[in-house]
Amino acid sequence: MRSTLVSLLVSFGLAASPATASGQVSDFKLDNGLEVVVIEDHRAPVVVHMVWYRTGAADEPPGKSGIAHFLEHLMFKGTDDLGPGEISRIVEANGGSDNAFTSQDYTAYFQRVAADRLGLMMEMEADRMRDLVLAPEDIATERDVILEERATRTDSDPGALFREEMRAALFRNHPYGLPVIGWRAEMAGLSRADALDFYRRFYAPNNAILIVAGDVDPGEVRNLAEKTYGPLAPSAGLAPRLRPQEPPSRAERRVVMEDERVAQPYLVRSYLAPERDPGAQKEAAALVFLADLLGGSGATSVLGQALQFDSQIAVYTSASYVTTSLDDSTFSLVVVPTDGVSLTDAEAALDDEIARFIETGPDPAAFERLKMQIRAAEIYALDDVGDLADRYGRALTSGLTIADVQAWPDVLQAVTVDDVTAAAKRVFDRRAAVTGWLMPAGEEPAK
Amino acid sequence: MKHFTATLFIFLIAALPLRAEVDIQEISSPGGLNAWLVEEHAIPFVALELRFRGGASLDAPGKRGEINLMTALIEEGAGDLDARGFAEAREALAASFRFDVSDDYLSVSAKFLTENRDEAVALLREALVNPRFDETAIERVRAQVVSHLKSRETDPNALAAKEFDRIAFGDHPYGSYFGGTLESVTALTRDDIVDAFARTIARDRVYIAAVGDITAEELGALLDGLLGDLPPTGTPMPGPVAFGATGGITVVPFDTPQSVAQFGQPGVKVGTPEFFPAFILNTILGGSGFNSRLMEEVREKRGLTYGIRTYLIDSDYSESIIGLVSTVNSRMAETVDVVRAEWARIAESGVTQDELDAAKLYLTGAYPLRFDGNGPIARILVNMQMEGYPTSYVKTRNAKIEAVTLEVINRVAGELYRPEALRFVIVGQPEGIDSTD
Numbered sequence: 047m048r049s050t051l052v053s054l055l056v057s058f059g060l061a062a063s064p065a066t067a068s069g070q071v072s073d074f075k076l077d078n079g080l081e082v083v084v085i086e087d088h089r090a091p092v093v094v095h096m097v098w099y100r101t102g103a104a105d106e107p108p109g110k111s112g113i114a115h116f117l118e119h120l121m122f123k124g125t126d127d128l129g130p131g132e133i134s135r136i137v138e139a140n141g142g143s144d145n146a147f148t149s150q151d152y153t154a155y156f157q158r159v160a161a162d163r164l165g166l167m168m169e170m171e172a173d174r175m176r177d178l179v180l181a182p183e184d185i186a187t188e189r190d191v192i193l194e195e196r197a198t199r200t201d202s203d204p205g206a207l208f209r210e211e212m213r214a215a216l217f218r219n220h221p222y223g224l225p226v227i228g229w230r231a232e233m234a235g236l237s238r239a240d241a242l243d244f245y246r247r248f249y250a251p252n253n254a255i256l257i258v259a260g261d262v263d264p265g266e267v268r269n270l271a272e273k274t275y276g277p278l279a280p281s282a283g284l285a286p287r288l289r290p291q292e293p294p295s296r297a298e299r300r301v302v303m304e305d306e307r308v309a310q311p312y313l314v315r316s317y318l319a320p321e322r323d324p325g326a327q328k329e330a331a332a333l334v335f336l337a338d339l340l341g342g343s344g345a346t347s348v349l350g351q352a353l354q355f356d357s358q359i360a361v362y363t364s365a366s367y368v369t370t371s372l373d374d375s376t377f378s379l380v381v382v383p384t385d386g387v388s389l390t391d392a393e394a395a396l397d398d399e400i401a402r403f404i405e406t407g408p409d410p411a412a413f414e415r416l417k418m419q420i421r422a423a424e425i426y427a428l429d430d431v432g433d434l435a436d437r438y439g440r441a442l443t444s445g446l447t448i449a450d451v452q453a454w455p456d457v458l459q460a461v462t463v464d465d466v467t468a469a470a471k472r473v474f475d476r477r478a479a480v481t482g483w484l485m486p487a488g489e490e491p492a493k
Numbered sequence: 494m495k496h497f498t499a500t501l502f503i504f505l506i507a508a509l510p511l512r513a514e515v516d517i518q519e520i521s522s523p524g525g526l527n528a529w530l531v532e533e534h535a536i537p538f539v540a541l542e543l544r545f546r547g548g549a550s551l552d553a554p555g556k557r558g559e560i561n562l563m564t565a566l567i568e569e570g571a572g573d574l575d576a577r578g579f580a581e582a583r584e585a586l587a588a589s590f591r592f593d594v595s596d597d598y599l600s601v602s603a604k605f606l607t608e609n610r611d612e613a614v615a616l617l618r619e620a621l622v623n624p625r626f627d628e629t630a631i632e633r634v635r636a637q638v639v640s641h642l643k644s645r646e647t648d649p650n651a652l653a654a655k656e657f658d659r660i661a662f663g664d665h666p667y668g669s670y671f672g673g674t675l676e677s678v679t680a681l682t683r684d685d686i687v688d689a690f691a692r693t694i695a696r697d698r699v700y701i702a703a704v705g706d707i708t709a710e711e712l713g714a715l716l717d718g719l720l721g722d723l724p725p726t727g728t729p730m731p732g733p734v735a736f737g738a739t740g741g742i743t744v745v746p747f748d749t750p751q752s753v754a755q756f757g758q759p760g761v762k763v764g765t766p767e768f769f770p771a772f773i774l775n776t777i778l779g780g781s782g783f784n785s786r787l788m789e790e791v792r793e794k795r796g797l798t799y800g801i802r803t804y805l806i807d808s809d810y811s812e813s814i815i816g817l818v819s820t821v822n823s824r825m826a827e828t829v830d831v832v833r834a835e836w837a838r839i840a841e842s843g844v845t846q847d848e849l850d851a852a853k854l855y856l857t858g859a860y861p862l863r864f865d866g867n868g869p870i871a872r873i874l875v876n877m878q879m880e881g882y883p884t885s886y887v888k889t890r891n892a893k894i895e896a897v898t899l900e901v902i903n904r905v906a907g908e909l910y911r912p913e914a915l916r917f918v919i920v921g922q923p924e925g926i927d928s929t930d
């Protein structure tokens with residue numbers, strides 16, 4: 047078992063006294079391949095127990111979009127030992143809450159309970175890792191639920207439909223172009239056999255990460271893990287996660303979507319961007335700075351200052367970058383124009399600012415302020431042990447190692463002004479980008 | 494897995510003695526400000542939560558949205574600093590200040606590091622004592638609010654809430670959206686904003702909690718510096734309003750594949766003998782989690798929705814029970830029938846001993862889990878002060894839940910739930926449903 051204090055506290059001399067330390071991290075591996083990460087926080091008698099599977103929507107077979115997420119719902123339907131809904135009922139009877147989430151790269155299940163209930167949570171989660179039981183009658187009802195979920199979260203929201211179109215245009219070959227929830231027509235055809243095939247292929251201790259965060263002792267967690275997860279058989283023949291990759295980008299793409307429910311038009315520009323890679327996180331760290339400097343805060347960012355303060359072109363601007371992803375990531379810019387400003391003019395203003403930034407680079411004072419904020423974020427993060435657990439879960443299901451997670455704050459602090467300018471030059475390539483306009487129906491797409 | 498049941502039994506037995514372990518100090522500053530403090534020196538920062546009672550309900554007549562706009566402007570320049578200068582100063586300190594407003598209070602949520610606490614608090618003081626309300630900032634933020642109000646005009650959830658509140662609360666501030674309307678917000682002047690600030694931000698209505706790396710003495714001095722120069726009094730609070738919606742259905746036609754429904758009826762007040770029984774009843778009928786009666790009937794058995802939930806709402810000036818659900822247009826009629834049937838079932842037959850026991854286990858077990866982190870604890874403490882609870886409430890609250898008997902809860906169920914009084918506001922194109930009035 048290795049044990050390391052979250053690195054920033056050490057490097058900045060802010061470590062709390064050992065008796066009250068938060069954020070102590072240990073890790074070990076069971077013989078069946080299950081990786082375990084323990085994050086200690088002894089301030090409250092609470093624990094977060096999570097199992098992350100290295101499988102998500104981007105690992106689905108062709109034509110079965112949505113099966114990873116559908117299976118996530120069906121995982122609450124019971125096992126050989128537990129009836130439908132019983133896991134959630136037992137969690138609630140113990141005062142806890144539970145849920146699950148699915149992304150392109152991972153599927154995760156978690157409970158938040160009093161720390162002395164950890165063993166019970168591990169027992170139930172281990173049970174459904176290998177012994178899921180699906181009654182045929184549960185399939186049709188739960189498929190209705192996910193279709194309703196799609197209706198609520200996507201079909202009723204033109205912004206969500208627009209994001210789907212944007213991703214489909216940005217990723218031409220990689221399954222990241224498909225929505226996690228699935229295309230409606232394919233969701234409607236998902237069967238019990240589809241769910242069980244996916245389950246048997248991917249749900250196994252050697253394809254999972256157990257994260258326990260809170261008021262726990264790592265030795266006790268190891269004992270409980272060996273008793274509950276230890277007896278589970280690993281899957282043989284788990285293939286490396288090689289998805290179809292993006293070919294070279296030669297042509298910029300444009301998406302124009304009209305919808306009667308849109309009251310406020312806006313534009314989004316999304317670029318393909320590199321993600322954090324094992325042992326190679328420098329470029330991603332520079333892109334974190336780039337996103338914040340360009341569009342982090344309305345009052346001080348480059349886009350906010352230029353488009354919201356110096357000119358009244360926009361009511362809102364932002365820049366965002368997704369750091370953690372198994373394959374290619376995205377860097378996105380949003381401009382919501384002021385009433386009376388066309389999307390054409392707003393887009394031109396955006397491109398002017400990008401060009402100017404590449405020319406002049408970051409303002410050194412803004413850069414230093416951001417560095418201070420990123421350092422402080424590591425201190426504030428210790429207040430939320432669930433958030434720390436998320437960091438490890440996302441990273442370890444996206445090809446990164448525990449060492450990468452612990453090195454990340456230092457990699458961020460080592461970024462220079464020149465690194466940011468160089469990263470901007472590389473990422474802002476219109477041939478690897480989609481520009482989308484979302485507009486009210488019938489509005490002139492002014493030229 | 495063989496021994497599941499035996500293990501489960503052991504864990505349930507262990508479930509009882511848990512309670513929140515926070516040590517709350519009540520302090521008075523030298524200048525006479527009262528606050529609750531939890532010292533937590535493990536991480537070098539402080540979470541400070543301030544709430545000014547009244548909030549957006551103190552909007553002047555005809556000026557709906559002025560306190561919302563004012564709140565968004567507090568951080569847009571103060572003292573010698575314009576909006577950008579203020580933001581730069583805050584970012585250089587890595588402090589965070591959030592200003593939020595709702596119908597019952599205006600809140601300030603601040604986090605700052607121990608290493609530069611004095612500078613961070615001095616900066617926050619400038620915002621609370623010397624906000625500039627520059628004309629350029631007003632126009633910029635007004636445009637953001639207008640954009641948000643326009644988006645609400647095509648948001649089914651916002652449309653449902655707007656119509657429901659209008660029917661339930663009429664001319665009272667609760668009867669309209671606190672962000673205002675396009676007309677009211679467009680007409681606001683700088684004088685309105687300055688006036689709104691003076692009416693809302695005052696010492697006679699502030700509630701204070703701090704959690705983190707600070708001592709009682711340090712906090713007292715901090716608060717006197719931060720709030721000592723605020724005016725002693727603000728404007729009077731509005732009066733109470735009865736929940737005025739009657740039973741029936743209101744359909745708001747809107748072109749969308751899925752209808753959204755908000756439904757509700759009169760509720761109960763915190764502090765009355767009926768409150769804890771009603772709180773447990775709401776958990777059983779439609780509270781959080783996957784195991785409420787409505788989730789079971791509407792989602793698990795019939796697949797009608799992704800989620801359905803009910804809320805026991807005790808605002809400062811009114812009480813209600815509110816529910817939310819969405820479903821495809823073709824199945825909304827069935828959903829309404831199921832909700833009404835469940836309302837009638839709990840009113841007529843109450844709940845079972847098993848349901849009561851399970852809800853008690855859940856609620857008493859979940860309570861200590863809320864106290865996880867400096868910011869969440871500060872918000873709980875300030876809430877308790879506004880509700881009028883003593884600091885000891887964190888240790889006695891679970892006993893109040895445990896004390897509710899089956900006889901009492903079922904009497905309250907019969908009095909509280911009135912299926913004939915349920916008002917549904919449905920936004921969409923629900924098939925086979927028409928407005929009843």
